[in-house]
Amino acid sequence: MSQRSRSVALIATTALLAGGLAACSTPEPSPGVTEDTVTVGTHTPLTGPAAAGYSSISAATKAYFEYVNDNGGINGRSIEYVVKDDGYNPATTSTVVRELVQEDEVFAVINGLGTPTHSAVVDYLNENEVPDLFVASGSPKWDQPGTFPWTFAYNANYIVEAKALATYAKETWPDKTFCVLGQDDDFGTDFTTGLLQVLGPDGLASTQTYSVSTQDVVAQVGAMQAAGCEVNFLATVNGFTALALGTAAKMKYPAQWVSSSSGGDYPTLVGYLGEDVAPLLLQGFVSSNYLPFSPDDEWVSLFQEINDEYNDGAPFSGNTVFGMSVGYLFAQALAKAGDDPTRKSLLDALEVGALTGNGIVPLSFSKDSHAAFEGVGITVVDKGVQDYVDGQIYTTDAGSGAVEPYTGTSVPLEGDGIPTA
Template sequence: MSQQHTIRRIVAAVGAGAVVVALAGCSTPAAPAAEEPPPGVTDDTVTIGTHTPLTGPAAAGYSSISAAASAYFAYLNDKGGVHGRSIEYIVKDDGYNPANTLTVVRELVQEDDVFAILNGLGTPTHTAVLDFLNENKVPDLFVASGSTSWNQPEEYPYTFGFNADYVVEGAALAAHAKAEHPGKAVCLLGQDDDFGDEMIEGAELALGADGLAHIERYSTSNQDVTAQIGALKAAGCEINILATINGFTALALGTAAQLGWFPQWFSSSSGADYPTLVGYLGEEVGPQLLQGFTGTNYLPALGGDDEWVTLFRAINDEYGEGAAFDGNTIYGMSVAHLFAEALYAAGEDPTRESLLDAVTSGDLAGNGILPLSFSADSHAAYTGVGITVVDQGVQDYTGPTYAVEDGAVVEVEPAPVPLEGEGVPGA
């Protein structure tokens, strides 16, 4: 605060005191104070931010998510923004390191005065800021992780997930393996945190408590899974469910190939993006190793001809600064569109409270293959997933859609959300 500003405040206070003394015998009520706008909101802009790995072990593939969201926001701003406000999106690199995440998120909230945090990426990383964001009453929207931690409305009222949770994904992959390949030994390789824990929980919903023939875990701090892959091979695993990020999915397939072992691979959507995996494995061997690769998804599929995919390709071409178009591009633009939809529903003068009310209203549509599940009692986005398979380089839906209902895995009918208004809420 400047010295001149401080002097003005003192003079104003003295003047106000003099008026009070002079009018001591009067009882005129004071005018109500004007309500200040929430952090990050001006007449022309809404500022939001995110933490994401632009460097480090999770950067490949995932770094393109925030770039895709930025491209969508540029497109939206050129269309007039939301209620006349442009969205300013601040992206900060945390290197997929929880200590860095806490530092950059504190900067976003305390220095950049963001209105909300959007799509903070990673289970271990976002866990590090969960309490901080809720204690400071910052909307923590659409976390880029399938951990069930984000769906705790009573403990974390400001936090909402985006991904289908890992229990659902694990259950869907295991149910599909059981239905399509009865009698085969199903195993699991998983990250050593909630990601792996909850994928195991889901798989056991479908296969029973002893249904997984073997389980191996890994840490993202050690980029060598030779021991784990060797153990899975020795256990006679025929189908391996992967609770892995993209880099470790490729590492698992590549290590197995070096050992001359070619089982079937079933992956969470978090590590199943075909172009990203080919980028890791190389154009020469990647397409061969990924033929028949099975995954989950809940958004428009990269290999499909969905109207959303067509729109997002066009946005990427114009605003993506030469970025490749892949499943992570679709993911980033889908998240950005959902935020725009929530902001529009929050009203012409949005507050943090009206933004949360918009999300829990049950009126948001999103662009998934199933309806969103947000409500006052649920902070989960998608509670079901479809099965995708890679065939000759095309990754598209080919199998059934699964959900978890009342602790059981069930097949459900997909209900894709149609594109409206050129992907601009309120248009």
């Protein structure tokens, strides 16, 4: 009797205490901004299978922000960048993004990397009205202003990319047999959808898929060889682009490879394949890009300087340009969000279409479009140098719209790469 009454009393007391503490647990408005700092965060793989291909991006963004901070910041505020490792595991992404929003109280999440990973948090960020800017993934999912008003894409959409690459391939090699190797998720599916738009429903002789958790593509490459594939499209991440090319070389299977920009970064591929064989294996390798990448570009030389000074001279790759370009775009958005930026004013700055970015095609952010780049240029590797093919820039949409050649110019460098209001 005595023990039971004690238990009941204990429960009752605790319940009363808990009820008394019943405070409303709703987050405060516009966190992350102080008099002299703005804190933003990201989730990205620093460990795990995807880390080798992408961990250099957040480091580059951080280096760019330090460069901006050393030059007075944006509207007098320096930018703090909190980088969280999610190991490319959606379950971990859920946890670290909640940490960013609730513990670190970031102003915005920028450049969250990966389709499966970011899918796990996009609802959460929109529910909490946290700006979810420049997602590092080409899924068409991020361009849905109606469903996800706080989410903005960065990469050229996989469908747009695939349509441009397929148009180039069809013009360059009209009589060849086309095939595709794709990741077995939205990345591969969307890219293949884009290819079929241009090549027609019977345009692909073989469609192969791989899974990131299986480090082997012998069966897939073998099937492509058996199907007589001559031009192979790749919807692969960098590690698997290298794996596919290496596997084909081992099988003495020569083919023309045409890769999505997500897995077509030459310096990163050299890192996988090795300095000695990479130039041979990658000779004539076609990919696409939408950021400045020519060795003589003014943006590239600025980014190289920043990389040397603020990133300990880390190897300079497409990831470096990508990371710094994202940083530049966020700085530009922040500059245009007013002297006292709020989450709402940041969103407005993006939606009025005032941002230029630094791409080779203009940005298409507006109230009705949260897609960044609706066009890409074609790049080819020649003698160990990856560069744009002159006059091969295409714009198109993610639907059944035509693929048009783009004749405008790229965005020029202004004011040492530090945006102003």
